[in-house]
Amino acid sequence: MLKIPYVDRQSEMTRLGRMVYYMPALPEYPVNRHLDERETLIFLHGFGGGSSAYEWSKVFPAFAADYRVVAPDLIGWGASDHLNRNYTIDDYLTSIPEFIRKLSDRPVTVVASALTAAFVVRIAIASPELFKSLVLMTPSGLSDFGEDYTRSPFAQIVSTPLLDKLLYSGAIATRFGIQSFLQNRQFADTSRISEDIVDAYLQSAQQPNAEYTALSFVRGDLCFDLADYIGHLSVPTALLWGEKAEFTGPTLGRRLAKKNPDAIKLFEVIKSTGLTPQLELPAVTIGMIQTCLKVLETTTNDQTLSEETQTVS
Numbered sequence: 001m002l003k004i005p006y007v008d009r010q011s012e013m014t015r016l017g018r019m020v021y022y023m024p025a026l027p028e029y030p031v032n033r034h035l036d037e038r039e040t041l042i043f044l045h046g047f048g049g050g051s052s053a054y055e056w057s058k059v060f061p062a063f064a065a066d067y068r069v070v071a072p073d074l075i076g077w078g079a080s081d082h083l084n085r086n087y088t089i090d091d092y093l094t095s096i097p098e099f100i101r102k103l104s105d106r107p108v109t110v111v112a113s114a115l116t117a118a119f120v121v122r123i124a125i126a127s128p129e130l131f132k133s134l135v136l137m138t139p140s141g142l143s144d145f146g147e148d149y150t151r152s153p154f155a156q157i158v159s160t161p162l163l164d165k166l167l168y169s170g171a172i173a174t175r176f177g178i179q180s181f182l183q184n185r186q187f188a189d190t191s192r193i194s195e196d197i198v199d200a201y202l203q204s205a206q207q208p209n210a211e212y213t214a215l216s217f218v219r220g221d222l223c224f225d226l227a228d229y230i231g232h233l234s235v236p237t238a239l240l241w242g243e244k245a246e247f248t249g250p251t252l253g254r255r256l257a258k259k260n261p262d263a264i265k266l267f268e269v270i271k272s273t274g275l276t277p278q279l280e281l282p283a284v285t286i287g288m289i290q291t292c293l294k295v296l297e298t299t300t301n302d303q304t305l306s307e308e309t310q311t312v313s
Contacts, residue, residue: 007022007023007024007025007057007061007071008022008023008024008025009021009022009079010022010023011080012072012099012102012103014075014095014098014099014102015094015095015098016075016081016083016091016094016095017075017080017081017082017083018080018081019072019073019074019075019080019081019095019099020053020072020073020078020079020080021053021070021071021072021073021099021103022053022057022060022070022071022072023068023069023070023071024060024061024064024069038066038067038068039067039068039106039108039109039132040067040068040069040070040103040104040106040108040109041060041063041067041068041069041070041108041109041110041111042070042071042072042100042103042108042109042110042111043056043059043060043069043070043071043110043111043112044071044072044074044096044110044111044112044113044116044117044120045071045073045074045077045078045113045116046112046113046114046115046116046117046137046275046276047077047114047115047116047213047214047217047222048114048181048185048186048214048217049172049173049177049178049181049201049205049214050173050178050181050200050201050202050203050204050205050210050214051077051078051201051204052073052077052078052079052200052201052204053071053072053073053078054078054197054200054201054204055113055276055278055279056071056111056278057071057200058278058279058282059278059282059285059286059289062286063286063289063290067109070103072099073204074092074095074096074116075091075092075095075213076091076209076210076212076213077204077210077213078204078207079207082207082208082209082210082212082213083209083212083213084209084212085212086212086215086216086221087212087213087216087217087221087222088216088221088222089119089221089222089224092116092119092222093119093122093123093126096116096119096120096123097123097126097127097130100130101130107129107130107131107132108130108131108132109131109132109133109134109135109293109296110131110134110135111134111135111136111137111289112134112135112136112137112139113136113137113138113139113275113276113278114137114138114139114140114248114275115140115141115142115217115222115223117134117136117137117138117139117140118139118140118141118142118224118226120134120136120139121134121136121139121226121229121230121233121237122229124233124234124235125229125232125233125234128234128235131235132235132236132296132300133235133236133237133238133293133296133297133299133300134235134236134237134238135237135238135240135289135292135293135296136237136238136239136240137240137241137242137276137277137278138240138241138242138245138248138253138275139226139239139253139256140226140248140252141223141224141225141226141227141229142220142223142224142247142248143220143223143224143225144225144226144227144248144252144255144256145225145227145252145255146225147225149220149223150219150220150223152220155218155219155220158215158218158219159219164211164215164219165211165215168211168214168215169211172205172214172218173202173205173206173210173211173214174202175198175202177205178198178201178202178205179193179198181201182197182198182201184246185246185274185275186274186275186276186279186280187273187274187275187276187279187280188242188243188244188272188273188274188280189272189273189280192279192280192281197279226256227255227256227259230256230259230260230264231259231260232260233260233263233264234262234263235263236263236265236296236299236300237263237264237265237296238264238265238266238267238268238292238295238296239253239256239257239264239266239267239268240268240269240270240277240285240288240289240292241253241267241268241269241270242269242270242273242274242275242276242277242280243269243270243271243272243273244272244273244274245273245274245275246274246275248275250269253267253269254267265295265296265299266291266292266295266296268288268291268292270284270285270288
């Protein structure tokens with residue numbers, strides 16, 4: 001895993017293995033408030049060849065003045081443990097909340113992207129007490145509103161035994177493969193893809209057993225219809241969407257937002273970006289997340305006041 005600058009690296013053990021996570025290093029944290037006194041803000045990366053906490057590395061240190069900031073590599077990605085088997089949806093529906101419980105005994109705010117953001121929706125439905133609020137970047141189960149990703153030509157090809165691992169080692173986990181993935185899937189403007197981004201994704205993709213998570217993802221083993229779940233979400237949520245996100249554009253986001261206007265307090269599009277605005281335009285993304293957090297904080301305070309008033313009455 002490429003070293004992320006200006007962070008401390010720590011780890012936490014889960015039932016599936018050790019999860020490595022990163023926190024802004026001192027003196028990034030001001031000393032006027034102890035970390036234990038702050039609310040925890042967790043940044044969760046999405047899935048794809050070579051994904052890791054690096055995805056948020058240009059964003060999460062900006063929140064160190066106000067939060068206890070944490071950005072983990074999920075199981076099977078980055079520097080965290082990699083299982084020697086295919087992965088299931090349940091692996092993430094159990095390991096993510098387990099990690100959150102180990103990290104904090106108070107509700108946390110989560111910023112998550114893509115398929116991981118869709119997992120967080122399901123986790124928040126099952127365990128709303130874990131969360132204060134959610135900021136979700138382009139959440140999608142990749143089979144939303146009845147679409148079946150597993151029928152796509154690429155998913156069918158990668159589902160072929162033996163061929164799948166040959167494709168991973170010879171085409172996906174290579175510099176050319178990573179560059180193609182970033183150009184065609186992640187970025188709207190390919191001139192924003194720097195060598196350090198390619199290096200970080202490539203090093204993560206070449207970790208031992210990294211093929212199991214990546215292939216489980218591209219086969220569609222981890223996909224589901226988020227539209228079936230999002231209406232049950234009760235945690236205050238903001239949705240951010242890359243204007244030019246491939247396959248999961250803002251139209252999908254608006255359809256999802258309409259299914260739960262009570263929980264989804266804000267929907268904003270980040271212009272001129274693809275699936276990962278956090279890498280493409282990090283400064284803009286920081287400002288958008290800050291706006292979301294302010295809106296959600298106001299919403300949470302108003303909701304608490306309303307509940308207290310009803311109790312007194």
